[in-house]
Amino acid sequence: MALGSGHVIQTNVNTAGFIPEVWSDEIIAAYKKNLVAANLFKKMNMKGRKGDVVHFPSPDRKSAAIKSANSQVTVNAESGTEKTVTINNHYEYSRLIEDFAEVQALSSLRRFYTEDAGYALATQIDTSLIQLGRGVQTGTAGSAAYDDGYIGGDGNTKYVAASNNESALTDAGIRRAIQRLDDQDVPMDGRFMVVPPVARNTLMGIARFTEQAFVGDGASIRNGQIGDVYGVKVFVSNNADTTNGSGAARVCLLAHPEAFVLVEQLGIRVQTQYKQEYLGTLLTADTLYGVGELRDTSAVALVIPA
Secondary structure: OOOOOOOOOHHHHHHHHOOOOOOOHHHHHHHHHHHOOOHOOEEEEEEOOOOOOEEEEEEEOOOOOOOOOOOOOOOOOOOOOEEEEEOOOOEEEEEEHHHHHHHHHHEEEEEEEHHHHHHHHHHHHHHHHHHHHHEEEEEOOOOOHHHEEEEOOOOOOOOOOHHHOOOOHHHHHHHHHHHHHHHHHOOOOEEEEEEEEEHHHHOOHHHHHHHHHHOOOOOOOOOOEEEEEEOOEEEEEOOOEEEEOOOEEEEEEEEEOEEEEEEEEEEEEEEEEEOOOOOEEEEEEEEEEEEEOOOOOHHHEEEEEO
């Protein structure tokens, strides 16, 4: 059985210098280097454990009660719920390198494929997390109602996909989004904003951002960080989501780490197998994970033009 044209790396021309030995730690290093959202949200390690659903308790906040003399304390009744995250995302990256290509490849150029594998898997995980942002308050993935957010111009007007009313990010829009988290008692510590490249261009023209960018304890310590505004770290990522509307608007996400969770059941795994029928080596890197929303009030989506 033959593979389709373009699926097999046949010569040293299209390998651009692949090396016979591929090291898994190079792929893992490239994967970690390209992660943005996965480094920001809550992460749970399920490696080596069985099961496909993880249950997270979601207790409600309660108020303090007055303690009167000679009286019992007021016991708060538990009225919380639980959140479940299904581990149902299994992605892989594979290459088949024929012996002819391996023999003639230049070892100094092997990093192309290891970095490409790491980048592809990192992009997929980041995308899965960021896509949750459009449905933090309402909506089901794949439906028109899933485009749930506010326009970037004022942070107050609801985005309507059918009308394509998205608008460029402004200082007022950012402040209104921050207030939404404040109104829900979302902790200020750890808040961040993930924006697409087009929003970075806009931010560079906002005085509040340029005044505060690249100050403090280092703006580029974490992957993709470009600065901060009003105490919120700002990260740029090409994985920032795209809406379902005809204009394919982009989504900026203001969030707290507890808004979403990434559950890793199988970290980046790299395997090779010699395929005698093709006289080549099959390289596969894969990962198994799940993502889910923990607190829908801890994230706000701002929709801007693409």
